[in-house]
Amino acid sequence: MANNPTNDSAVSMTKWQLNGQEVENHAGMTIMEAAKEHGIEIPCFCYHPGLSIAGNCRICMVESNRSHKPVISCSERIAEGLEIETDSEVAVDARNSVMEFQLINHPLDCPVCDKSGECVLQDHSYAHGPDRSRFVEDKNIRHTKELGPDISIWGNRCIVCTRCVRFCDEISGTSELCIVERGDRSVVDVFPEIPIDNQLAGNTVDICPVGALISHDFKYEARVWNMDRIDSVCGGCSRGCNIEVETLDGFVKRLIPRENLDVNDWWMCDEGRYGWRHLYADDRITQATRDGAEQTDSAATDALEELLSESGPVAFLIDPFLTCEELHLVQGLAASRPGSKVGGWLPADGTAASFPSGFQISAAKYPNRSGAEQVFGDQVFGDDAKQLQKSLLSNGFDTVIAFCGGHQSTGPGDSWTQALANTATRIVFSVMNGPWLEGASLVLPATAPIEKEGTWINEDGRLQRTRSCWNPGTDPFAVELVRLQALQHALGLRGRSLSAAGVFRELAAANTAFSGHNHSDLGSPGLLLSERPAAVASDGGTE
Amino acid sequence: MANPPGAREEKQERKTATTDPRKKASFTVPVAKGLINTLKHILRREPNTIHYPDEKRTPYPGYRGEHRLKRDELGREKCVACFLCSTACPAHCIEIVAEEAPWDDREKRPRLFNIDMMRCIYCGMCEEACPCDAIELTPVFNIPSRTRAEKIYDKEKLLSL
Numbered sequence: 001m002a003n004n005p006t007n008d009s010a011v012s013m014t015k016w017q018l019n020g021q022e023v024e025n026h027a028g029m030t031i032m033e034a035a036k037e038h039g040i041e042i043p044c045f046c047y048h049p050g051l052s053i054a055g056n057c058r059i060c061m062v063e064s065n066r067s068h069k070p071v072i073s074c075s076e077r078i079a080e081g082l083e084i085e086t087d088s089e090v091a092v093d094a095r096n097s098v099m100e101f102q103l104i105n106h107p108l109d110c111p112v113c114d115k116s117g118e119c120v121l122q123d124h125s126y127a128h129g130p131d132r133s134r135f136v137e138d139k140n141i142r143h144t145k146e147l148g149p150d151i152s153i154w155g156n157r158c159i160v161c162t163r164c165v166r167f168c169d170e171i172s173g174t175s176e177l178c179i180v181e182r183g184d185r186s187v188v189d190v191f192p193e194i195p196i197d198n199q200l201a202g203n204t205v206d207i208c209p210v211g212a213l214i215s216h217d218f219k220y221e222a223r224v225w226n227m228d229r230i231d232s233v234c235g236g237c238s239r240g241c242n243i244e245v246e247t248l249d250g251f252v253k254r255l256i257p258r259e260n261l262d263v264n265d266w267w268m269c270d271e272g273r274y275g276w277r278h279l280y281a282d283d284r285i286t287q288a289t290r291d292g293a294e295q296t297d298s299a300a301t302d303a304l305e306e307l308l309s310e311s312g313p314v315a316f317l318i319d320p321f322l323t324c325e326e327l328h329l330v331q332g333l334a335a336s337r338p339g340s341k342v343g344g345w346l347p348a349d350g351t352a353a354s355f356p357s358g359f360q361i362s363a364a365k366y367p368n369r370s371g372a373e374q375v376f377g378d379q380v381f382g383d384d385a386k387q388l389q390k391s392l393l394s395n396g397f398d399t400v401i402a403f404c405g406g407h408q409s410t411g412p413g414d415s416w417t418q419a420l421a422n423t424a425t426r427i428v429f430s431v432m433n434g435p436w437l438e439g440a441s442l443v444l445p446a447t448a449p450i451e452k453e454g455t456w457i458n459e460d461g462r463l464q465r466t467r468s469c470w471n472p473g474t475d476p477f478a479v480e481l482v483r484l485q486a487l488q489h490a491l492g493l494r495g496r497s498l499s500a501a502g503v504f505r506e507l508a509a510a511n512t513a514f515s516g517h518n519h520s521d522l523g524s525p526g527l528l529l530s531e532r533p534a535a536v537a538s539d540g541g542t543e
Numbered sequence: 544m545a546n547p548p549g550a551r552e553e554k555q556e557r558k559t560a561t562t563d564p565r566k567k568a569s570f571t572v573p574v575a576k577g578l579i580n581t582l583k584h585i586l587r588r589e590p591n592t593i594h595y596p597d598e599k600r601t602p603y604p605g606y607r608g609e610h611r612l613k614r615d616e617l618g619r620e621k622c623v624a625c626f627l628c629s630t631a632c633p634a635h636c637i638e639i640v641a642e643e644a645p646w647d648d649r650e651k652r653p654r655l656f657n658i659d660m661m662r663c664i665y666c667g668m669c670e671e672a673c674p675c676d677a678i679e680l681t682p683v684f685n686i687p688s689r690t691r692a693e694k695i696y697d698k699e700k701l702l703s704l
Contacts, residue, residue, distance in 0.1 A: 111625030112651045220638045220651055223626045382596040 003037040017083040024378075028204025028512035030071035040086055041533065043124045044063055044207045045102075046161035047074040050357075057161050059102070059124060061094040062086045063136055070094045092128075099129040105140045105184060106210070108154045115211030119222040121159065124129040131138055134335045142187045147177070149269065150216050151205060155187040164188060164204035171267060173356035174198040188212065197351055199285055199355040199361065202273045203266075206256055215254075217274055222248045231258060231524070233456060233466035235321060235367040237274035237350070240361060240458030242524070243268055247451055252276050252450070252469055262525050263462065269353075269361050274451070276450060283433040285445045286476050297477045303442055304483070305490040307425055311399040313339030315388055315423070317416065318380070320346060321405035323454025323466070324514070325503040327368075329484040335491050342399075343379045343388030344372055367449055369500035370457035374513040374529075392419040399425040403480075404436050405446050411436050429480060432490060445477045453481060453500040455522065457529065465524035479501035602682040607665045609683040610658055610696070611704035613676065617645065620702055621677035624653040628678055629668035636662035637669060656698040661691060 012029040020036055025034040030053070032042045039423055043058035053075045061070035067085035070090055093157050107300045111115045126229045142155030144161040165177045165188065178198040181188065182190040190196055195400030196204070227246040234241040234255070241264035243255050255276060257268035278284065295303060296481060308314065316330055336339040352363035372380050379385075391397065400423040410419070411434040420436060421427055426480050428437055429446040453468035470479060478486070481500055488494035498506070501519040513529060593600060602608070613621045622640035642654035669678050681704065687696055 110651070111627060112623050220624070220643060225630065226626070355666070 004333070009160040013189055014078050014080055015081065016078045016435065017085070019086055021469070025078055027078070027267060028104060029063060029078055029299070031071075031076050031078055031082075034078050035073065035084070035086060040218040041402045042073050042086055043128065044074055045120060045124075045159060046163060048163055048166075048207055048266075048378060050171065051166045052161060052205075054162050054166060056100075059128075060097060060100045061098065063088045071147050076499075079173075095128050096130070099124060100134070102159055102248050103133065105137045105156070106159065107139065109154075109157060113154075113157065113211035114214055114219060115157075115208070115222075115244050118346075119211060122210035124196045136456050138231075140184050142185065143189070146195075147190050147213075148201055150274070151201060151217075152214050152216065153188055154214060157210050158187050159210055160188070161209055162188075162207065164213055167200075167204050168196065168198070168208060171203070171355060171359065172198045172200040174336055177204070188319075199269050199271065200267055200359065202270045203257065203268070204418070207266075214525050218254045222246075222253045226306065227253055230451050230467050230469050232469065233367070233464050234272040235271070235363065235452075235456070235466075236267060236275050237362040237365040238369060239263065239362045239457035239524075240367055240456055240462065241268045241272060242464070243272070243450075244524075246451040247469050250475075252279060255450070259526055262528075263458065263464075265357070265359065267357075267359055268489055269359075271361070276448075276449065278432065279431070279448055284434055284442065285430050288477065289443045291441060298443055300442065301478065301483055301486050301490075304444065304487055307399065307427060307442060308333075308487065309359040309491065310336070311425065313337055313341070313397060313399075315392060315400040316340060316342040317388065317400060317402040317420070318342060318344040318372060318376070319403045319405045320344060320369040320372055320381070321452075322368060322372065322403055322417050322448055323452050323456060323500070324368070324371040324375060324463075324507060326452075326480050326484065327372055328503055328507040328510070329481070329488065330377055330403075330492060331400075332488060333484070333491075336491065340378050341384070341391065342380060343385035344376070345385065345416050348413070362531060366460065367458070368456040370461060371455070374457060375507075375511060389415065389419045395422060397423055398426070399423065401427045402429070402436070403446065404428055404430040404434070405448070419508075444483065447479050451479070453479070454494070455500075455504060455519070458526075462526045463514070463517070463522060463529055465522040595687035596685065600684070602684060606682045607667045608685070609660070609704065610652040610663075610669070610679050610701060611679055611681050612656065612698065612701040613679060614702065620652060620698070621675050622653050622656065623675055623677070624651045624656075625674060627672040627674060630666040633666060633668060634662045636660075642704050650672055654699060656701060658701065659696040659697045660696055662687070678679050 012027045013024050015022060015024050017023070018038055018040065020347065021285055023038055025037060032044065032047060035042055040064065042060045044060045046054045047371065055072050055075040058072060060073045062073045063085040064071045064076070096453045102121065106121065108121065118121060142158065143473050144154050146152045160179060161384050162179060165179060166278055168177045169175050176190050176194055176198065177188055178191070179186050181187060202215060205213045208398050227248050230245045230247070232243050232245045234243045242258040242260040244258050245252055246254050255273050258263060259266050288295040288297060289482060292302070294321055295367055313407070316334050318327065318330060330342070346369070347365055350362045350365045353361040355526065368379065377384070392400065400420060402420055411432070417436045426440045427442045427444065429444045431446045431448050436473070447470065450468060451470045455465050457463050479504065485494060486499040489497065504519055517527065567624055577696055595666055615621050626639055629637035636659040638655065638657040639653050640655035641651050644652040665680065667680050671678050
């Protein structure tokens with residue numbers, strides 16, 4: 001962000017004193033950011049690294065030798081000879097007094113508030129707040145109302161930090177929110193008949209430090225401390241925003257963004273955020289069927305082996321939702337059947353959007369087109385696909401294995417459905433029920449994007465690792481990664497089954513684009529394949 | 544470890560000081576008193592046991608038996624589905640699903656409130672954690688049933704107790 005000049009290459013260092021210790025930081029940093037580098041967390045409400053500095057909550061006050069009064073560390077910058085005390089009597093007193101003021105009008109709603117457990121006010125109240133209130137007057141009542149189709153405000157809980165207002169001004173650029181009234185009556189509101197319905201609106205709920213903004217989607221769904229969190233990547237579009245999937249007893253409850261300054265900063269779009277309900281929809285395929293008859297999961301794998309062991313060349317129709325690991329397994333199968341062909345289908349483009357902050361939504365509503373092109377070549381969705389479709393239509397193959405994944409209820413489209421229908425033995429991996437399944441010899445349930453374990457390459461060429469929210473305790477079928485390896489084992493192509501990381505190692509050994517890497521290298525920011533060190537790229541090139 | 548200087552002498556002194564009166568002590572009287580007490584109990588008419596289940600003992604105050612959910616003065620459940628009881632529960636025997644309350648004065652209420660009495664250890668942590676005084680352990684202790692399923696108490700059952 002513009003207010004953080006640490007990324008400039010020509011910055012000098014500044015010597016200053018933090019709690020009596022001589023320390024050094026880049027010139028121009030704020031006291032709060034600089035102190036954080038030395039392991040001292042100064043409490044804050046209104047400060048957010050992705051937003052401009054407002055300095056209105058005052059909880060971050062520290063004692064300075066340059067001022068008679070305490071200064072706010074979120075906006076005050078470090079300077080030569082500055083002496084800052086974060087835990088002196090003056091600083092602690094100022095912090096505790098601010099906390100007492102914040103709690104004057106805040107209701108004791110924690111038992112029914114959905115923010116409870118991840119609430120910044122709760123945390124700071126525990127650390128710095130008084131254990132009882134001296135306030136004997138009546139508390140202020142402010143409005144509780146819907147601000148938009150997905151968001152409501154509980155005005156009583158609002159501490160007027162203006163994070164959400166600044167978000168709508170600076171990040172989404174839509175400026176729906178404003179502060180109305182003055183003093184202790186001030187509260188967040190929208191203008192009449194202009195609801196907050198921009199494509200990033202859900203982020204305001206995440207950045208709200210208290211439970212004032214509540215998402216209708218998550219309201220009363222779960223208490224946050226009961227949920228499990230998995231670091232994942234959104235499969236909604238080719239941007240590959242980093243997300244956390246939060247599950248309760250194995251069931252997804254909500255998706256929230258995860259910080260990745262190279263991809264999505266701190267944000268995600270609402271389309272991705274609310275795009276998980278289809279996982280539990282009625283037309284989700286969770287049961288394998290052979291010629292219309294239901295099969296147990298292991299019988300389905302046996303049937304898959306039986307159909308393949310009798311077949312000659314096989315047509316493989318892949319989708320851009322498969323992970324690089326799954327694609328590698330498909331490639332292994334294709335290589336074992338001479339004469340096999342691989343092509344891919346792409347879902348129809350959606351609408352792209354870009355925002356003043358630089359946040360982008362891609363029109364390509366699938367996560368791994370680039371990965372498939374790395375594994376199968378640039379033309380896998382182009383000429384290869386056209387040829388495959390043509391030969392399927394002219395009865396060129398007896399057997400086809402099609403992957404119809406993703407969350408698109410539209411599926412592979414009419415032309416592909418027609419091409420598939422032309423083949424005698426049709427094996428279809430599918431997430432949702434659809435016309436492409438009609439008359440299929442074997443229907444196998446498939447995993448949706450956030451249930452996959454493996455890696456995707458986003459539209460910038462960044463290799464990112466996604467983790468699965470799949471719960472083996474409740475899950476009714478084997479994921480593709482397991483089933484494809486079982487199939488390879490049964491066909492004598494593979495000794496033992498591996499984890500996603502193991503399959504990635506095989507892929508890295510076989511494919512120069514991935515060489516020299518493994519899952520643990522990828523870390524949280526992912527890895528830009530075009531920016532790999534030259535030595536690594538040429539090392540792998542010899543294989 | 545070496546004792547500090549002078550410790551040995553001090554210990555010696557204390558020993559003589561305490562052992563001295565013990566030499567004169569006699570155990571005859573206390574033992575006789577104890578035997579008389581035993582004899583009294585042997586010759587007592589009424590038995591120490593009771594004829595359960597015909598007779599029932601009144602539990603002491605604070606006895607932790609079967610749970611119940613309380614109602615407020617308007618007959619609605621007091622519970623606001625905050626999950627603090629299930630969070631505090633060491634046996635994980637409370638299952639709650641929340642829903643929006645139809646009343647103006649509160650936001651949430653439980654749609655589902657199940658306690659698995661077979662798993663419950665009757666520790667009373669739920670009662671202690673409840674911010675609304677909505678759950679309580681009654682002194683009822685004789686709660687047999689024929690099936691395990693009957694021992695999972697739902698909201699209606701807990702409210703009716």
